[in-house]
Amino acid sequence: TVYASTSVNAALWNASLILVEPYNIKVADSQGGLIATEWIKEKDKPNKRCAIKININSKELVSNGVIVKLLCEEKEMNDWYSDEKDYQLEEKNMTLKILGIAQEINNTEQLS
Numbered sequence: 001t002v003y004a005s006t007s008v009n010a011a012l013w014n015a016s017l018i019l020v021e022p023y024n025i026k027v028a029d030s031q032g033g034l035i036a037t038e039w040i041k042e043k044d045k046p047n048k049r050c051a052i053k054i055n056i057n058s059k060e061l062v063s064n065g066v067i068v069k070l071l072c073e074e075k076e077m078n079d080w081y082s083d084e085k086d087y088q089l090e091e092k093n094m095t096l097k098i099l100g101i102a103q104e105i106n107n108t109e110q111l112s
Contacts, residue, residue, distance in 0.1 A: 008033040008056040012066050015101035016054045019094060023052065033057055047075040061106055068094040
């Protein structure tokens with residue numbers, strides 16, 4: 001589901017969409033600043049899945065204006081359970097990537 005109205009920083013929003021472009025998007029709500037992917041599975045790890053959730057909470061291009069959360073689960077029998085692992089480093093790297101892309105978008109828009 002994609003909603004078109006924006007109440008968040010456009011550069012952070014667009015950068016976040018670029019970051020998750022390789023994955024299927026479950027929710028893209030620019031009014032609420034939320035992007036969430038469908039479950040992502042790797043072919044060589046059928047009993048593990050992850051989803052990316054991005055929350056943009058600022059109209060300004062600031063480092064604390066975007067929060068990335070990785071949710072991962074492992075399958076036991078027929079049920080999925082949180083893998084209880086810490087993904088802070090991966091989340092930080094994704095956040096930094098979004099900020100870098102957003103800065104490039106912002107610089108390009110200023111040149112136009």
